[in-house]
Amino acid sequence: MIAMSRSTAKTNGGTTSKQPQQQQQQTLHHPYYTSNSGIPSYSSSSTSSSNSSATLASTANENEPGDFLIGYGAFGVIWAVTDPRTSRRVALKKMPNVFQSVVAARRAFREIKMLCTFRHDNILQAVDILQPPSQIDLFNEVYILTELMQIDLHKIIVSQQPLSIDHCKVFLYQILRGLKFLHSAGVIHRDLKPGNLLVNSDCLLKICDFGLARTEELDKTKCMTQEVVTQYYRAPELLLGAHHYSYAIDVWSVGCIFAELLGRRILFQASSPLKQLDLIINLLGSPPLDEIATACDGAKSYIVSKTWRAAKINMLYSLSKNVTHDAAQLLLRMLTWDPRKRITIQQALENNYIHEGRIRYHSCMCRCCFSTPTGRQYTVNLEPVRGFRYDDSDENFCSMRQAKEYMHKLLTEFSQANTVPLRLNHDSPLYKTFATSQVAQAHELPPSPVAWDKL
Structure with missing residues (x-):
């Protein structure tokens, strides 16, 4: 062609x-x-x-x-x-x-x-x-x-392909490794989901689809669009109408993907943004108002009007036998109401649960390390950063x-x-x-965020 x-x-x-x-x-x-x-x-x-x-x-x-x-x-x-x-x-x-x-x-x-x-x-x-x-x-x-690439992570998750703890760890490590590079360049992906994670048969993973990516907005008084992130992976601050957000929305998405790898099903799968919010409350419990400080007034009123619910953390262990105590604890640090308390990508990479994924990746999959007759030679910097901010000045x-x-x-x-x-x-x-093929129609796209000011 x-x-x-x-x-x-x-x-x-x-x-x-x-x-x-x-x-x-x-x-x-x-x-x-x-x-x-x-x-x-x-x-x-x-x-x-x-x-x-x-x-x-x-x-x-x-x-x-x-x-x-x-x-x-x-x-x-x-x-x-x-x-x-x-x-x-x-x-x-x-x-x-x-x-x-x-x-x-x-x-x-x-x-x-x-x-x-x-x-x-x-x-x-x-x-x-x-x-x-x-x-x-x-x-x-x-x-x-x-x-x-050969396939995306969504197709692997819904297939009959067995996924071991080792698979989960090496996939999660690569997602975090790629995100660390993006975040170091000042870029928020804003649409992380299994369908945007491409995989080869050797388990090499690459992040794709930057159609909704943007640089971090340093001015917190400026409004940022909420028309981002596929609903199932959308952080609560977006669901609650926050006008400004940070890299933390990517971390929430990674948490949802991690849970999906472990359980082979979408963690928060709802038919609308409001029901999506209810599913999050069912698992994490009702949030204190200080943990949803960035929510708009309509969203805060909605949370207050709901019957108070306690967290049901034990539900995470029912996802699959692959959910160990360490996996559940890491998940909870990613799936936190308050984006200020949510774990960062760097902190996630330092978590003990990730260590085995790092070893497997750098032992036989990466291009930054190499084997010699005397053994494997590892690079000093296993998770490199970009070193300078992505320049978006020519987008104006x-x-x-x-x-x-x-x-x-x-x-x-x-x-x-x-x-x-x-x-x-x-x-x-x-x-x-090929010439007549078109993009997805409006009815094929995920639901838009809640219009809290119209409720």
């Missing part, structure tokens, strides 16, 4: 040269077919030179895995495709509604920039970007290539024209950094299906 353009192919000397017009657009014809059976074997090869790419383009064979739809959400549609330069399987994300509004454009810009700039083993990375049209007026959609466009100009510049700069640019292959049998 994607093809390469050789107009900027590198010469042997490392410089770029213009190719004759008839060679500028070379299309790779793959015998594409829709396939949902099994998980293909993915190559880990890196980007090759233009000469080897040309060879791959001319020797595509019928045994290659076909393109197929992976999934879709509010901001994009994702397909599994083959990179014609390397024959590597990658994910192609189509973002068709980028310029519906300035807010949508800003979110798309932020996600693409994060995918292109963050470099961490537990965070999904961009592989390439399809070149945008040269004329900005024709620029309406964005196509980005990322690493292709205020018109659609500005949004297109900023986005076009970002995509052009990134795509030109690669050896052989890519374009869509309009001759692919699946191109029409």
Whole structure:
């Protein structure tokens, strides 16, 4: 479904040269077919030179895995495709509604920039970007290539695949490790859930989907949107209408995911935000007013009007036999009403329960440590941080024209950094299906937060 353009192919000397017009657009014809059976074997090869790419383009064979739809959400549609330069399987994300509004454009810009700039083993990375049209007026959609992972954590949880305590620990460790990097860059993910955690058969995990991510708001007097986090993983301060929140909302989401890994079912699964709040009260008990200080007046009145309930912490042990005392205690430190008292990512990483997950990850899964004839050589910094804050100063466009100009510049700069640019292959049998695929409709999205001022 994607093809390469050789107009900027590198010469042997490392410089770029213009190719004759008839060679500028070379299309790779793959015998594409829709396939949902099994998980293909993915190559880990890196980007090759233009000469080897040309060879791959001319020797595509019928045994290659076909393109197929992976999934879709509010901001994009994702397909599994083959990179014609390397024959590597990658994910192609189509973002068709980028310029519906300035807010949508800003979110798309932020996600693409994060995918292109963050470099961490537990965070999904961009592989390439399809070149945008040269004329900005024709620029309406964005196509980005990322690493292709085999499955998401939600599918594993609902499957018959056995999940041991060791699985839970190594998955939880990687989630925390990736989040530590994000938080060190000043970024709140704001949509952590099993479906946004991608996993390979070797248990390597990567955090994805930064469509709702944003930098921490340092000015506590500024209002932040509550239209974030899928309802089941939404922190109580969001459910209670808080106008300002912190990294702690990500920690709550991790707690919900951790409980789901242990129990193989969603911890707080309700049909509406109000019922979601009731489920939290059923487990954690009624909160004192000082622990919901950031709640709006309507939410506080609702809590006060409810019959007081005591916490039922023992319910955690009924999730599964995998819930040990240490697991339950860590869960309770993540699932705390007051975000100020909630455990931080760094504190969670220092918890004894995480230690075995850290050992397993760095003993055989990570790329930061390596084996030698004398034994395993461990890096000094097992959980690296970014070291400097993510710069969002270039997101301040205020018109659609500005949004297109900023986005076009970002995509052009990134795509030109690669050896052989890519374009869509309009001759692919699946191109029409891909071109007409759309994002999730409104009725397919999770419920919005409670409008407390209208109750």
